[in-house]
Amino acid sequence: MAETIRTIEDTKHAHEDEHHDDHHEEGNFFTNYIFSLDHKVIGKQFLFTGMFWAIIGGGMSILFRLQLGFPNMNLEWLKPMLGEWITAEGKIDPEFYLALVTMHGTIMVFFVLTAGLSGTFSNFLIPLQIGARDMASGFMNMLSYWFFFLSSVVMFASLFLSTGPASGGWVIYPPLSALPDAVQGSKGGMTLWLIAMALFIISSLLGGINYITTVINLRTKGMSFSRLPLTIWAFFLTAVIGLLSFPVLFSAALLLIFDRSFGTSFYLSDIYIAGEALPNTGGSALLFQHLFWFLGHPEVYIVILPSLGITSEIISTNSRKPIFGYRAMVGSLLGITILSFVVWAHHMFVTGMNPFLGSIFMFLTLIIAVPSAVKVFNYLTTLWRGNIVFTPAMLFSIGLVSLFISGGLTGIFLGNSAIDIQLHDTYFVVAHFHIVMGSASFFGMVAGIYHWFPKMFGRMMDDKLGYVHFWLTFIGVYLVFFPMHYIGIAGFPRRYYTFTNFDAFSSFTDLNMFVSAAAIITFGAQFIFVFNFIYSIFRGRLASENPWRSNTLEWTTPRFPGHGNWPGEIPTVYRWPYDYSKPGAKEDFIPQTVPYSQTPESNLPHENELIEQEEVKQEGIIVDEASEER
Amino acid sequence: MLTFAIIAGLLLLVVLLLLLFRINALTDVMKTEGQRRASTSNKVNAVLMMVFLIAAGALFFWYSIVRQNEYKLPVASDHGIVTDNLFWISTIVTGIVFILTHILLFWFSYRYQYKKNAKALYYPENNKLEIYWTVIPAIVLTGLVFSGWKAWTDITDKAPEGAEVVEIVGQQFQWTARYPGKDKQLGSFDFRMIDEVNSLGIDFSDKSSFDDFIPRKIFLPVNKPVEFKIRAKDVLHSVYAPHFRLKMDAVPGMPTRFWFVPNTTTAKMREDLKNSGNPFWQEIDPDTGEPKWKNFNYELACAEICGRGHFSMRLLIEVVEEVEYEKWYAEQKSWLSMNEDYLSKVPANLKELAAISAGIENSANN
Numbered sequence: 003m004a005e006t007i008r009t010i011e012d013t014k015h016a017h018e019d020e021h022h023d024d025h026h027e028e029g030n031f032f033t034n035y036i037f038s039l040d041h042k043v044i045g046k047q048f049l050f051t052g053m054f055w056a057i058i059g060g061g062m063s064i065l066f067r068l069q070l071g072f073p074n075m076n077l078e079w080l081k082p083m084l085g086e087w088i089t090a091e092g093k094i095d096p097e098f099y100l101a102l103v104t105m106h107g108t109i110m111v112f113f114v115l116t117a118g119l120s121g122t123f124s125n126f127l128i129p130l131q132i133g134a135r136d137m138a139s140g141f142m143n144m145l146s147y148w149f150f151f152l153s154s155v156v157m158f159a160s161l162f163l164s165t166g167p168a169s170g171g172w173v174i175y176p177p178l179s180a181l182p183d184a185v186q187g188s189k190g191g192m193t194l195w196l197i198a199m200a201l202f203i204i205s206s207l208l209g210g211i212n213y214i215t216t217v218i219n220l221r222t223k224g225m226s227f228s229r230l231p232l233t234i235w236a237f238f239l240t241a242v243i244g245l246l247s248f249p250v251l252f253s254a255a256l257l258l259i260f261d262r263s264f265g266t267s268f269y270l271s272d273i274y275i276a277g278e279a280l281p282n283t284g285g286s287a288l289l290f291q292h293l294f295w296f297l298g299h300p301e302v303y304i305v306i307l308p309s310l311g312i313t314s315e316i317i318s319t320n321s322r323k324p325i326f327g328y329r330a331m332v333g334s335l336l337g338i339t340i341l342s343f344v345v346w347a348h349h350m351f352v353t354g355m356n357p358f359l360g361s362i363f364m365f366l367t368l369i370i371a372v373p374s375a376v377k378v379f380n381y382l383t384t385l386w387r388g389n390i391v392f393t394p395a396m397l398f399s400i401g402l403v404s405l406f407i408s409g410g411l412t413g414i415f416l417g418n419s420a421i422d423i424q425l426h427d428t429y430f431v432v433a434h435f436h437i438v439m440g441s442a443s444f445f446g447m448v449a450g451i452y453h454w455f456p457k458m459f460g461r462m463m464d465d466k467l468g469y470v471h472f473w474l475t476f477i478g479v480y481l482v483f484f485p486m487h488y489i490g491i492a493g494f495p496r497r498y499y500t501f502t503n504f505d506a507f508s509s510f511t512d513l514n515m516f517v518s519a520a521a522i523i524t525f526g527a528q529f530i531f532v533f534n535f536i537y538s539i540f541r542g543r544l545a546s547e548n549p550w551r552s553n554t555l556e557w558t559t560p561r562f563p564g565h566g567n568w569p570g571e572i573p574t575v576y577r578w579p580y581d582y583s584k585p586g587a588k589e590d591f592i593p594q595t596v597p598y599s600q601t602p603e604s605n606l607p608h609e610n611e612l613i614e615q616e617e618v619k620q621e622g623i624i625v626d627e628a629s630e631e632r
Numbered sequence: 633m634l635t636f637a638i639i640a641g642l643l644l645l646v647v648l649l650l651l652l653f654r655i656n657a658l659t660d661v662m663k664t665e666g667q668r669r670a671s672t673s674n675k676v677n678a679v680l681m682m683v684f685l686i687a688a689g690a691l692f693f694w695y696s697i698v699r700q701n702e703y704k705l706p707v708a709s710d711h712g713i714v715t716d717n718l719f720w721i722s723t724i725v726t727g728i729v730f731i732l733t734h735i736l737l738f739w740f741s742y743r744y745q746y747k748k749n750a751k752a753l754y755y756p757e758n759n760k761l762e763i764y765w766t767v768i769p770a771i772v773l774t775g776l777v778f779s780g781w782k783a784w785t786d787i788t789d790k791a792p793e794g795a796e797v798v799e800i801v802g803q804q805f806q807w808t809a810r811y812p813g814k815d816k817q818l819g820s821f822d823f824r825m826i827d828e829v830n831s832l833g834i835d836f837s838d839k840s841s842f843d844d845f846i847p848r849k850i851f852l853p854v855n856k857p858v859e860f861k862i863r864a865k866d867v868l869h870s871v872y873a874p875h876f877r878l879k880m881d882a883v884p885g886m887p888t889r890f891w892f893v894p895n896t897t898t899a900k901m902r903e904d905l906k907n908s909g910n911p912f913w914q915e916i917d918p919d920t921g922e923p924k925w926k927n928f929n930y931e932l933a934c935a936e937i938c939g940r941g942h943f944s945m946r947l948l949i950e951v952v953e954e955v956e957y958e959k960w961y962a963e964q965k966s967w968l969s970m971n972e973d974y975l976s977k978v979p980a981n982l983k984e985l986a987a988i989s990a991g992i993e994n995s996a997n998n
Contacts, residue, residue, distance in 0.1 A: 075634060100942070170937060178867040273885070287885065321752060323752040324754060326758075327757050327758075328756065354886055357785070364781060368776070369770075372769050375766075379761075382736050383755070383758075386736075389747065390740075390744050391669060391670050391746045400737065407733050411729060415726070418718065420781075420787065423878070425719075427872075466651065467651055469677060470647070473680060488695070492704075493874035495935045505929055523640050527644065582754070585754050590752065
C-alpha cells in the first residue's frame with residue numbers, strides 16, 4: 003500500500019523536481035510559503051512562530067523578575083508599553099504579576115516547547131530521516147500549523163484585554179479560573195485562554211496523528227524500527243503521548259467552559275464570593291486537577307522527549323561514536339512513555355487527595371526515575387573515549403545532559419510525598435522544573451536548530467557566536483535556577499508578588515536580585531542567537547550536504563531538498579544510524595545508505611550474514627548514494 | 633544592582649557588535665577555507681568544560697556552606713524532623729550522584745576532545761553495564777521511597793484521640809481560625825449562611841456552635857497533637873506553615889485536614905535561635921532595631937495561587953505551654969457573645985442554652 007502511494011508521489015514530484023530551484027514554480031507565493039503542504043516549510047513555520055513566542059514568553063519572565071529582584075524599582079518607564087498595569091507608584095500591578103507568570107508558563111510550555119519543538123523537528127525531520135517524500139497527510143499537516151497559528155492569535159489577543167490575560171497560574175485551577183469575580187484574569191482573558199488552548203489541542207492532535215502515521219507507514223526500504231534514529235523514536239513516542247493525553251485536557255477545558263458560561267457545576271461547589279453564595283453544589287475542584295495533570299504530567303515528557311532524541315543524535319554524531327545502548331535508549335523512551343501516564347497525581351500530594359493514592363503515586367513516580375537514570379548513564383558512556391567535536395549543537399547537548407541530571411535529581415525529592423509536603427509550591431519546584439523541563443528542553447531545541455540549520459536553510463550558523471551563546475546561556479541558566487533551590491529550601495512559596503509580608507520569607511533579597519540580574523543577562527544573550535539565526539539564513543557560510551559527517555538519511559538529500567526531498571529514488575537503508583568510528587572503516591562514519599556488501603572491511607560477523615538479504619532487496623534499485631563521501 | 637544589570641546589558645551589546653564585526657571578517661576567511669573538523673575553538677571549549685566544572689562546583693559548595701544559616705528553616709513539629717531528615721538523606725544520596733555524574737560529564741568532554749589522529753572507540757553496547765545501572769538506581773530509589781512512604785502514612789494517618797481541633801478557613805485574602813470552644817465540638821457550617829459578619833457561615837441551629845470562638849491569632853499547645861480542619865470559601869488556598877512543615881490545600885466544598893505535633897513553643901524557639909550561635913538570627917532587624925531572634929514568629933501563609941492578594945495571607949501562630957494554652961482558651965469570648973444579633977438565628981428551644989454556652993450574661997432579647 004505504502005509502495006503504491008510512493009510511486010504516485012514519485013511521478014507527481016518528478017516534474018516538480020526539474021525546477022525546484024526556481025522560486026516561481028507553479029504554485030504561487032501563498033501555496034509555497036504560507037499554505038504550504040511541504041513538511042519542511044511547515045516545520046520552519048512552527049520554528050519561526052515558536053521563536054516569536056519564546057521572545058514574548060521570555061520577556062514576560064524578565065518583567066516579573068524585575069518585580070521579584072528589585073521590588074523598589076520605579077517602573078514608570080514601562081508605562082508606554084504596559085499602561086494601566088503599572089500602578090501610580092511605578093510598580094507592576096499584583097494581578098498583572100500573576101497574569102505574567104501564568105502567560106509565561108502557558109506560552110513556554112505549550113507554544114514554545116510543545117509546538118515550537120515538536121512542531122518544528124517532528125515535521126522537519128520525520129520524513130527526512132525515515133526516507134519519505136512528505137508527511138502522510140500534507141493537508142492535515144498544514145491544518146495543524148494553521149490551527150496553531152489561530153490559537154497563537156487568540157492567545158496573543160488576550161494580552162491586550164483591559165482585564166488582562168488569564169492569571170490563575172498555567173494550571174488554571176478552578177474555582178479561581180472559573181469565577182470572573184475571583185480575579186480579573188478570569189474574565190475575558192480566561193475565555194480566550196480556553197479558546198486558544200482548544201485550538202492548540204486540535205493542532206497538536208492533527209500533527210500527532212500525522213507523525214505517528216508517517217513513522218509507521220512511510221519508512222523507506224530497509225528502515226526497520228530497529229534502524230530508526232533515536233530522534234524518530236522520540237518524536238514518535240512524543241506524538242503517542244500527545245494523542246492520548248491532549249484529549250483529556252480538551253475535556254477538562256470543555257467542562258471548565260461549561261462551568262464558566264453555562265452554569266454547570268463540574269468543578270464548583272459551596273462557594274461564597276463577591277458577597278453572595280453561588281448556587282453551584284456537588285462539583286469537585288479536584289476533578290479538574292486530575293484531568294489537568296493527566297495531560298499535565300505527560301506534557302512534561304512531550305516537552306523533554308524530543309530534546310532527548312535530538313541530543314542523542316547530536317551527541318553520537320559529534321562524539322564520533324555509536325550511541326551507547328541503543329536498545330536501552332529506546333527501551334527507556336518506551337518506559338517513560340508508558341509510565342508518564344501513571345504518575346500524574348504526584349502533583350497533588352497535598353491537595354486533599356486521599357493519602358493512599360498519594361502512596362501509590364509516590365511508588366510509580368520513583369519508578370520513572372530509573373529509565374531517566376539509564377539515559378544519563380548511556381549519554382555519559384557515549385562520550386567516554388569518543389573523539390568529541392564541539393559544535394554549538396554538541397555544546398548545547400552536553401548542557402542538556404547536565405541540566406537533565408541536575409533537574410532530574412531534585413525530582414526524587416518532589417516525588418517523595420513526605421518531602422513534598424514542605425517543598426510543594428515553593429521555589430524548589432520552580433527550580434526543579436525550570437531546569438529539567440524548561441531549560442533542558444530548550445537546550446535540546448537550540449541544539450537541534452544549530453545542528454539542522456544547514457539542512458533547513460542550506461547555510462551554516464556562525465560557530466563562534468554559537469559558542470558565546472552557549473556559554474552565556476549555560477552559565478546563565480544555572481545562575482538563574484540553581485539559587486532557587488536555596489530559596490525553596492528556605493520555604494519561599496511560588497507565585498508571590500512580594501515576600502515582605504512574612505518574616506519567614508524576608509531573607510534572600512540579595513539572592514533574588516542576583517537571580518533577576520542573571521535572568522536579564524541570559525535573556526539578553528538569546529539575542530546573539532536570534533542575530534546569528536537571521537544573519538545566517540541570508541549570509542551564512544554555504545553548507546555542504548553533510549557538514550557534520552553524519553549517518554542519517556537527511557544528509558543524503560541535496561543542499562536545498564526540494565518538494566519530495568530526494569530528486570531521484572528514495573534511498574534504501576541498510577544499517578542502523580550509529581556506525582561511527584567502526585573499526586576497519588576508512589572514514590569515521592558510514593551512512594545508513596551504505597550496504598554491508600560495500601564495507602567488508604568493517605562488518606561485524608552477524609552483519610556479513612545480512613549481505614545476502616541486501617542483494618534481494620537491492621533489486622530494482624539503481625541509485626547508489628555515494629555522494630555523501632564527498 | 634540595577635545599574636550593574638544595565639551595565640552588563642550594555643557590555644553584552646558591545647560584545648555582540650564586536651562579534652558582528654568579527655564574523656564578517658571571519659566568514660570571508662572561512663569561505664575559502666575547506667571543511668575543518670575542529671579548530672582551536674574545540675580546545676577552548678574543552679578547557680571551558682573543566683573550568684565550568686571546577687568553578688561551578690566551588691561556587692556550589694561555598695554558597696551551600698556560607699548561607700546554610702539562612703536557608704535552613706527552623707523546624708518546630710515532630711513530623712517535620714522526620715521529613716527534614718528524609719530531605720537531607722535524599723540530598724546526600726542525590727548530591728553524590730550529582731557530583732559524580734558531573735565530574736564524568738565534563739571530564740569526558742575535556743579528555744576526549746577531538747584529536748586529529750585519534751579514533752573513537754566503537755562501543756555500542758554492554759548489557760552487563762546496562763543491568764548494573766538499572767538495578768542500582770532502582771534499589772537506591774526503593775530505599776528512599778520506603779522511608780518516605782512510612783513517614784507519609786504516619787503523617788496522613790488519623791489524628792490521635794484528643795487532638796486539639798482548630799478550623800482554618802481560607803478566603804480571599806485572609807485566614808480565619810475557629811476554635812470549638814468549651815465543648816470541644818466545632819459547630820457545623822453552611823456556605824449559604826455566610827454573610828458580612830458571620831464570615832464563616834456558622835450554623836447556629838447546631839448547639840455545638842454556640843461556644844465557638846474566633847481569635848485573631850492561632851494559639852497552640854506544645855507537644856500535643858493538633859488537628860487543622862481546613863476549608864475554603866471562594867477559591868483554592870493552601871494552608872502553609874513552613875516551620876511546622878505543614879501544607880494542605882483548602883478546597884471549597886471539600887474539607888481537608890492535617891494533624892501535627894508542635895514541639896517547640898514560640899518563646900523556646902526564640903531562646904534556641906538566640907543560643908544557636910547562628911549569626912543570621914543575631915542580625916539586627918532594621919525595622920525593629922532588635923536582633924531577629926527576638927521577634928521570631930510562626931506564620932501561616934497561602935501556598936496555592938488565589939488571586940491578587942495571594943502573597944499577603946498571613947496569620948500568626950503562637951505555640952505556648954499547655955497550662956498557658958488552657959488559660960488562654962478559657963478566656964476567649966465566644967463569637968456569638970460578641971455578635972449577639974445572631975441569637976435570632978438560634979432556634980427558639982435552644983436560645984437559653986445558646987446564651988449559657990456562649991457566655992452571654994443577660995439574654996434579654998427573647
